[in-house]
Amino acid sequence: MSDNSIETREAAGDAADPEFEALLERALRVPLPEEGRRRRQPEGGGLRWRWPAVAAVALLAIGVIFGTLKNSAFIPGGSLAGDVVAHINHEPRAISPRPASDVRPVSNHEVTQVLQAAGADMSDIGPIVRYAKLCPFRGTMVAHFVVQGEAGPVTVMLLPEEQVTGPVAVDEDGFVGTIVPLDIGGSIAVVGAPGESLEQIQREVAAALRWRL
Amino acid sequence: MSAKISDLGRRREFDDLVRELRPDLYRYAFWLSRSSQVADDVVQEALLRAWKAYGGLREASAAKQWLVSIVRREHARLYERKRLETVDLAAFEEELPAPGTDPDLEKLRRAIFELEDSYREPLALQVLMGHTTREIAELMDIKEGAVLTRLHRARNRLKADLGRDKDEIRDDES
The missing domain is CATH 1.10.1740.10 (RNA polymerase sigma factor, region 2, helix turn helix motif)
Incomplete structure (x- = not known):
């Protein structure tokens, strides 16, 4: 592999203008995204100040081991519930808290595009859709929505390839919710903050969703 | 995992x-x-x-x-x-906020954003990733000559958008 110096590019006849080449390189070096994978901290962490120092050290050691084995910045992995939460953490902008008055609905056209690309159809549901995106998840493309719940954002992921035999509880990283199997195959994940009313959204989505052949 | x-x-x-x-x-x-x-x-x-x-x-x-x-x-x-x-120029503002003090940089980024995929990719491979012409050709499954042509045209297009070297830029698109 060659280096990408201006001299090398000049040798290839592509860089007769070093000033332009330097600007070009700066232009291509776009800023990196913010630390998107920064884990959301669970609420109610005040107890940690009262823990004895030895417990803190032990937790730190456990954290290091787990962090190395499981929580690397580069490799997602784990249970389905864990992967759902990891994916939610991967797109923090989608669930950024906003006052209800600032929540702008995604257009029906955009929602339809995402549904079609994900191989799904869905009739209208009550909650406002504030985020809609086609996302890679466990090797397939899935529809990832965020709807406005009563208290805040609620993530809805349509998972045609993920079969679960019964409801799977999600309770990680300050998120709670359920992954439920669908009669039509596959499953949906509905996840929000503790205290959010999720059941109604879950029922509505499950009733409105159809997979496309 | x-x-x-x-x-x-x-x-x-x-x-x-x-x-x-x-x-x-x-x-x-x-x-x-x-x-x-x-x-x-x-x-x-x-x-x-x-x-x-x-x-x-x-x-x-x-x-x-x-x-x-x-x-x-x-x-x-x-x-x-x-x-x-969803990729259009309206997305540019959201994807690449103005760098602030360098209008040329923003202008060039916008110009790169507007380049066709077939020009933008070899440029990124060469300048960002340090790929040689041969490596780009292998990766994109095209001939080395085609890579050189695309790189040359991409640069010319960008320079034209920047308003630089107007006299040197030939219309070699035909």
Whole structure:
């Protein structure tokens, strides 16, 4: 592999203008995204100040081991519930808290595009859709929505390839919710903050969703 | 993922490799897709695949090209057939906020954003990833001559958009 110096590019006849080449390189070096994978901290962490120092050290050691084995910045992995939460953490902008008055609905056209690309159809549901995106998840493309719940954002992921035999509880990283199997195959994940009313959204989505052949 | 303690050494080795290359892999994916979110997703998926196939990588010196090819393949696999029609110039403002003090930089980024995929990609591969003409040709499955032509035309287009070297830029598009 060659280096990408201006001299090398000049040798290839592509860089007769070093000033332009330097600007070009700066232009291509776009800023990196913010630390998107920064884990959301669970609420109610005040107890940690009262823990004895030895417990803190032990937790730190456990954290290091787990962090190395499981929580690397580069490799997602784990249970389905864990992967759902990891994916939610991967797109923090989608669930950024906003006052209800600032929540702008995604257009029906955009929602339809995402549904079609994900191989799904869905009739209208009550909650406002504030985020809609086609996302890679466990090797397939899935529809990832965020709807406005009563208290805040609620993530809805349509998972045609993920079969679960019964409801799977999600309770990680300050998120709670359920992954439920669908009669039509596959499953949906509905996840929000503790205290959010999720059941109604879950029922509505499950009733409105159809997979496309 | 069921990580084993015995995987730890290789995992660290892989993470070290990726830590160094990830920023430019992201930038390459960004210029492929013109979307920061897509780029992030593509790199994440690509690195997951790369980790699964890491045992098959014999030469560390080939790692960069290997990872670039995986990112490219993942982008094609995940997005080309299901690409959403969301990439337009309106997206530019959101994707690349003005750098502030350097109007030329913003102008050039906008011009790169507007380039056709077939011009933008070899440019990113050459300038960002340090690929040679031959390596670009192999990766894109085109002839070296075609790579040189695309690189030349891409630069001319960008210079024209910047208003530079007007006298030197020939109309070689025909």
